[in-house]
Amino acid sequence: MNGLQEMIFISEIALQSKIAQRAAECLKANENSFDKIEVWSSIQSILVAAANVSKILWSSNKKYEKRGERLRQILRVEKENILSDRKFRNHFEHYDDRIEEWFCNNSNGVYIDLAMNPSFPGRTLNNNHRGYNSFDNTLVFRDQSLDLNEVLKALEDILNNCKPHTLT
Template sequence: MNEFKDLIFLGEILLQSKIALRANERLEATKDNFDRLEVWCSIQSILVSVANVSKILWPTYKKHEKRGERLRKTLNVSDSNPLSNRVFRNHFEHYDSRIEDWFSNHSGGVYVDLVMNPSFNGREFEKFHHRGYNSFNDTLIFRGELLDLTEILNELEKIRNNCKGLVLDYP
């Protein structure tokens, strides 16, 4: 085991968790004082921070696979934890590619982005919602796919709590 290196990773997980939780506090504050830009800034911060934790615990490169296994074991995180799935985050990070793909397969027409409080009742036009946020149930939508932010943040909080006592708590 690489104890010193693992402490560095655990410290980074703790930091990224705090960033995501702070961003969520800002997101919650927008419900009282609506600021569309702050909504999307906060969502992006949450997604990036969660992705950074995900990459530490489920490394992209095979050569770092053992590190991920070791840290997940240390933090009591299951392989099936929702943070392991970065597909939804990739929709936001690689949005440029999603736009290219969309227009390669659709001839103009309807393009609805940054939707606020969309309804999900099966109406045909909803398949054209690219990015959306529902503040009533804290879900994100990307072209019909949903991500429950509450579930993701709860899992992140569990991981953060498991870091406590293992590493110094800073910022």
């Protein structure tokens, strides 16, 4: 990988990090409006931007592993960074598969999706599929959770490490 390629990849990482930051600002601005479309649009934008950074830094294509290693070295990103795990992005990107799997393995007809504040006291997580807790900025997929604050912090750290390597 030459210097121009490095600069282009780092610029793309910076752009995706800024997109996630903007989406987080929109999410925060809409937390009291209860506009589901705005909330889920912002969440999806954060997940997609984080996944785009992840794909650059941890390519699933063996052919590009060295690229990721080199960029992580330049940007001082630990191999086990939270962005290396694409589980939540995959839950949302492959939601059609998750629906099929659910109905193959569950006979009951209860299906709750896009829940707002599903872990708020008094509510149960048992049949929630996708949920967002605005109180602690946590995303829920069935029995798993993801702290969006941690994702955004990781992107912010990477963005700060990008600055010396990008054109202004």
